[in-house]
Amino acid sequence: MIKVQEQDFDVGAELAALTRGRTDVGAVASFIGLVRDVAGPGALSAMTLEHYPGMTERQLAQLEAQALDRWPLDRVLIIHRFGRLQPGQQIVLCAATSAHREAAFEACAFLMDWLKTKAPFWKLEEVGDEAHWVAARQDDEDAAARWQTDRSETRENES
Amino acid sequence: MIKVQEQDFDVGAELAALTRGRTDVGAVASFIGLVRDVAGPGALSAMTLEHYPGMTERQLAQLEAQALDRWPLDRVLIIHRFGRLQPGQQIVLCAATSAHREAAFEACAFLMDWLKTKAPFWKLEEVGDEAHWVAARQDDEDAAARWQTDRSETRENES
Amino acid sequence: MKLLYFSWIRDRIGMGEETVQPPDDVATVGQLVAWLARQSGGHAEAFADPAIVCCAVNQEFAKMEEAVGANDEVAFFPPVTGG
């Protein structure tokens, strides 16, 4: 399930919904990303997440489909917020459920690595009177590259 | 933080407490383990988790210390239940928080692998009129072995 | 052709969206970038280093060789920073 939204999300409710009434799902791996005051305590006043409406949902749905295709998962959840957020607030929730923990953990790490490099979001940080766009990180590219397979290569090159 | 308890836990509240008031923690990786009806839908009536009070807390505290020592984490949470549980109920919650996602993910997977092989719990499954003890799995041993280092070897051999 | 700009690409061009009619010899993303760079000082600044500009055609990532046509939605943006 994919949700791209401005409002906050309830982690407990979202994760519980993934396995409600189920007795065949043993593992729920999840990740919460928070706005981090990288400039030091009190330095970052806000971070605004801009995104590309339409393409975001499309990329996230493809990401969900790839994870479900690649691991023996029951469900995938990606919630990504946009808009102006304060330090400490929630940005993203990824989760993967499975019978076994290995698939859930791997899929969840995969979702985050790909979100960092494939989801059309951009971050504007406000530090004091200055606002600057956060640059993409090479180590995020490297992290995403470890999931590359022939199939995902092909998919990436599709028009 | 370590909690060994019979009662259920509130995932949302537990995870939120790890980062409340903090603006320097960007990543919360977590894992929830649920009772799985391995014998097929409706076959497993209950699972009873027995443990070794005292040793459990001791092993879990060592596990937390090892994770904090090995990765640049902010906090570690391990909640493990004991007693009689129904299929679909929560058994365990592990979480690790960090500035960055890689450390949080790795530490969380490490916690689960070690819980499977080092935490003194035993599972009695009730299927129909039969009750049987769940055997330890070799693949859990293999999963834990990947975290072995000279240091953890040494620690394992301590009296 | 509908164009969308995001992040500092939009800031430099001074608008988030425009509709253009490039000449017929603009058939690929790379040719469109070269043509756009000549349309204004802001465009020139935004596309000064095409190597750091990403493109999506109809909401899918596209390389510089990719074909573009009059009915496409083409977006330009810096490398993404989601998650």
Add this chain to the structure above:
Amino acid sequence: MKLLYFSWIRDRIGMGEETVQPPDDVATVGQLVAWLARQSGGHAEAFADPAIVCCAVNQEFAKMEEAVGANDEVAFFPPVTGG
């Protein structure tokens, strides 16, 4: 010496806890296992295959060579299945 038994080890022995006074030549976990296996039919059944029995001395995992003494808390159990 205080002994604790868990899971099917306890089921076979028929109790979860006992206090024993093994002879002086029982100085290691392995020697204790061999001595316990002679104490009753249940003990014999529980320790029939020492290779699948785990031990903790004073709440830390212990190997068969590990020393045990009168003041130790010694636990026997099958391989753990936490998580």
